[in-house]
Amino acid sequence: MPNALKNRIIGEVNDEIRIKIQAPATDGKANITLIEYLSELTDLPKSWIQIKTGTTARVKLIQFSGLDPVETRRRLGLN
Numbered sequence: 001m002p003n004a005l006k007n008r009i010i011g012e013v014n015d016e017i018r019i020k021i022q023a024p025a026t027d028g029k030a031n032i033t034l035i036e037y038l039s040e041l042t043d044l045p046k047s048w049i050q051i052k053t054g055t056t057a058r059v060k061l062i063q064f065s066g067l068d069p070v071e072t073r074r075r076l077g078l079n
Contacts, residue, residue, distance in 0.1 A: 001058070002030040007037040009076060016059065017078065031055055042067065042075040 001010075004020030011018050023033035031051055039046045044064060054060035064072050073079055 007033065009041075009078070012078065017076065028055070031060075034060075038062065038064075038076075041077070042072065 001018070001020045002023060002025035004022055007019070007021055009017060009019050019034065019037070021030050021033045021037065023029040035046050035049050035051070038044075038049050042049070042064060044066060048065040050063045050065075052061040052063050067075070
């Protein structure tokens with residue numbers, strides 16, 4: 001969700017993780033900020049985090065290289 005007051009994970013719905021991002025959804029700014037935020041949370045280089053689908057949509061599929069799903073969730077504070 002773009003245009004938030006601050007970057008933060010707000011929760012989960014089914015298999016989706018809901019994240020608010022400060023940047024606007026124009027010119028790819030929200031996507032860039034999302035990758036930077038996820039990099040900070042997971043302690044992974046930004047190049048290891050990719051938006052696989054949904055670059056122009058609100059729902060995105062994110063791939064984290066070098067982490068299994070359990071470790072990814074732990075680093076995101078979702079355990």
